[in-house]
Amino acid sequence: MKDQFKNHAEPEETFSDALKSVAQKIEVNPGFRAELGKQLMEAHQPAHVNFILSAFNRAMPAFGWVFALALMALVLNWLFRSIAPPPIPAAQETSISSIQETPSPIPTEFTTPAPNGEGYDWRGTKLYLAQSLPQSPAEANVYLKKITEQATREDVLALAQRFEINGEIQEVPGEIPGKTNYRISDGRERLEVQSDHYFTYHSNFGEQLYLDNLSEGQARIIADNFLKKHGFDFEYKLESAPDMQGTQFYILPLTPEGYEMRFDYMQPVRYQILLDNTGENIIFTGYSVEYESVGTFGIMTVENALQKILDPNPQSGLMEIFRGQGGGGGGSSFHKLNLSGTPVPFPSPTAQPQTNEGTVEYIVQEGDTVLGIAQAHGITPEQIFLANTWLDGGALAPGKTLIIPGAQSQNQNPYIGKHLDDQRGIFIVNIYKKPDGGQRTEYGFVTARDGENFNQT
Amino acid sequence: MATFMATEIQKQQEDEILLARQAISDANAFAELYQRNVTRVYRYHMSHTGNVKDAEDLTSQTFIAALESIRSFRGSGSFGAWILGIASKKRLMFFRRSRNGSRHEVPLDAAIYYPSPGLPTDKAATQRLQLESVSRALKQIPADRAEAIILSYFGGLSNIEASRIMNKSEAAVKMLISRGLQDLRERTSLALEVEL
Numbered sequence: 173m174k175d176q177f178k179n180h181a182e183p184e185e186t187f188s189d190a191l192k193s194v195a196q197k198i199e200v201n202p203g204f205r206a207e208l209g210k211q212l213m214e215a216h217q218p219a220h221v222n223f224i225l226s227a228f229n230r231a232m233p234a235f236g237w238v239f240a241l242a243l244m245a246l247v248l249n250w251l252f253r254s255i256a257p258p259p260i261p262a263a264q265e266t267s268i269s270s271i272q273e274t275p276s277p278i279p280t281e282f283t284t285p286a287p288n289g290e291g292y293d294w295r296g297t298k299l300y301l302a303q304s305l306p307q308s309p310a311e312a313n314v315y316l317k318k319i320t321e322q323a324t325r326e327d328v329l330a331l332a333q334r335f336e337i338n339g340e341i342q343e344v345p346g347e348i349p350g351k352t353n354y355r356i357s358d359g360r361e362r363l364e365v366q367s368d369h370y371f372t373y374h375s376n377f378g379e380q381l382y383l384d385n386l387s388e389g390q391a392r393i394i395a396d397n398f399l400k401k402h403g404f405d406f407e408y409k410l411e412s413a414p415d416m417q418g419t420q421f422y423i424l425p426l427t428p429e430g431y432e433m434r435f436d437y438m439q440p441v442r443y444q445i446l447l448d449n450t451g452e453n454i455i456f457t458g459y460s461v462e463y464e465s466v467g468t469f470g471i472m473t474v475e476n477a478l479q480k481i482l483d484p485n486p487q488s489g490l491m492e493i494f495r496g497q498g499g500g501g502g503g504s505s506f507h508k509l510n511l512s513g514t515p516v517p518f519p520s521p522t523a524q525p526q527t528n529e530g531t532v533e534y535i536v537q538e539g540d541t542v543l544g545i546a547q548a549h550g551i552t553p554e555q556i557f558l559a560n561t562w563l564d565g566g567a568l569a570p571g572k573t574l575i576i577p578g579a580q581s582q583n584q585n586p587y588i589g590k591h592l593d594d595q596r597g598i599f600i601v602n603i604y605k606k607p608d609g610g611q612r613t614e615y616g617f618v619t620a621r622d623g624e625n626f627n628q629t
Numbered sequence: 630m631a632t633f634m635a636t637e638i639q640k641q642q643e644d645e646i647l648l649a650r651q652a653i654s655d656a657n658a659f660a661e662l663y664q665r666n667v668t669r670v671y672r673y674h675m676s677h678t679g680n681v682k683d684a685e686d687l688t689s690q691t692f693i694a695a696l697e698s699i700r701s702f703r704g705s706g707s708f709g710a711w712i713l714g715i716a717s718k719k720r721l722m723f724f725r726r727s728r729n730g731s732r733h734e735v736p737l738d739a740a741i742y743y744p745s746p747g748l749p750t751d752k753a754a755t756q757r758l759q760l761e762s763v764s765r766a767l768k769q770i771p772a773d774r775a776e777a778i779i780l781s782y783f784g785g786l787s788n789i790e791a792s793r794i795m796n797k798s799e800a801a802v803k804m805l806i807s808r809g810l811q812d813l814r815e816r817t818s819l820a821l822e823v824e825l
Contacts, residue, residue, distance in 0.1 A: 187814050194759045195783045200671045204685050209663055212692055216656040368762075368817075552807050 328354040375454040385418035394451040534574045645708040672783040679764040691716045710790035766816035774809030
């Protein structure tokens with residue numbers, strides 16, 4: 173069964189396997205492991221002396237490693253600083269990006285709830301607003317990220333040219349099996365580009381960076397010179413990284429309107445720059461992505477969005493992820509939301525419930541992809557391949573019937589009927605531009621309690 | 630094969646229940662449970678915090694709490710699920726604290742990553758990059774999806790076990806995982822192309 177799927181999956185491992193292998197490679201530092209074991213034994217009443225010895229014996233081979241690791245740590249630390257850029261939780265959107273249009277009024281800190289305020293009924297759940305709804309702009313400029321493909325030699329060369337690095341491109345194993353990263357160096361400067369376009373530039377590779385406490389003013393001058401010199405010509409905001417003040421700074425590109433660019437899930441687009449006191453030694457990281465303007469879209473007010481969330485019978489223009497009240501199909505319909513006008517349904521997935529056992533049949537439409545169909549039904553592409561063996565090597569021709577196993581039609585929302593009187597949260601409105609030219613808008617209500625959320629698309 | 634594995638897992642669970650009872654009075658038994666579960670707890674915290682220092686900190690806290698409350702382990706599920714339940718509570722307290730500004734999340738590169746002993750340096754570096762890419766992506770996807778994936782992939786729990794910790798139905802956890810995997814796939818270069 174699995175082999176059938178593998179024919180479709182270019183990299184040998186399925187994503188799930190790849191993730192498992194990443195997880196399994198995380199090992200506990202043996203020194204720490206032994207130390208904690210020892211502490212626990214001492215904390216256990218009554219203490220067992222013989223155990224401490226046995227734990228120690230077990231840890232002995234590990235202690236040999238502690239010395240090796242102490243050495244290795246030095247090497248690795250240096251190595252990692254050079255080849256592993258600090259994570260930027262930003263520009264990872266693969267196909268579509270949306271710029272969050274809300275200027276700033278999203279509350280990040282919550283004040284005491286105001287349960288005496290007006291309550292909203294959300295299918296049996298009482299919601300109260302902890303703050304008044306923020307003002308939102310009436311329209312948003314939406315940009316599309318241009319690059320979605322894996323980085324190529326040409327991309328790397330082009331980027332290297334901007335940094336004026338002349339050297340041979342080296343291919344190195346990617347951060348993920350089966351992917352390639354590129355490295356280029358002239359002996360002093362060095363650039364490494366990951367397959368997902370995440371790059372790290374070192375002005376003096378291998379040289380110790382003497383970090384100093386720079387003021388934001390000083391940092392701005394150095395960063396500004398650097399960016400302009402290498403053709404990163406955009407408006408931005410400079411921010412000190414919270415945990416590395418005075419040395420590491422974030423460069424947050426601004427939209428022409430002066431808002432910080434945001435991706436899906438409110439992630440900022442940002443570059444990172446590590447500076448020393450001379451301004452000579454710089455490490456610069458980020459995604460080399462370009463945007464094109466898609467256009468200006470009218471957006472509904474926050475008040476309207478809230479009403480949409482509360483609406484017990486969502487109309488077209490909304491796809492409710494957790495739809496379908498128990499029993500029976502109720503396949504979700506997917507609609508395009510014409511932001512300022514009347515919603516128009518998408519031409520593609522429409523599920524046709526057939527049986528009550530969670531299996532539905534679906535007739536393939538023009539332009540469908542397995543991934544798309546799987547997503548629309550809340551299952552994985554693997555499940556589709558497994559249930560439709562004819563897909564093996566065959567094309568997904570319009571008119572063919574796919575069996576959709578275990579389609580999620582049951583109501584999964586654990587909040588229904590639950591009182592969330594004290595919950596405070598954030599409303600998020602995301603606008604997506606789909607590759608086929610369509611649009612999708614997602615309304616989310618994220619409660620303050622550990623990211624529990626309600627979603628509507 | 631499948632049935633063989635099921636009985637193996639069952640046997641191990643029964644074994645752990647027995648050990649947990651002994652661990653109330655016997656430090657050796659607790660030590661055994663510690664040795665068997667420290668990796669999954671560490672992986673859980675590592676994938677959430679993304680850095681060694683906090684992961685070690687939280688792993689310590691988790692086991693100290695487990696030692697204090699070992700009597701309350703009823704054996705209704707596996708010990709692994711029980712201890713990850715503690716781990717998840719510790720993590721929530723930890724992030725609540727960090728939200729108040731008393732501590733920040735330290736990015737991965739600020740910590741020294743200990744690779745598996747004996748790995749050549751370039752392999753170790755590749756490993757680190759993989760973990761970093763995944764850890765970065767996990768922070769970007771909805772928290773409940775990330776938690777479901779972490780409990781299952783990093784904590785090695787079954788969907789039922791994860792569902793108890795998350796207070797959700799098993800089906801809901803399955804769905805969270807499936808959606809979370811899609812999210813991750815879009816956000817990491819582990820991307821698997823299945824478009825036709």
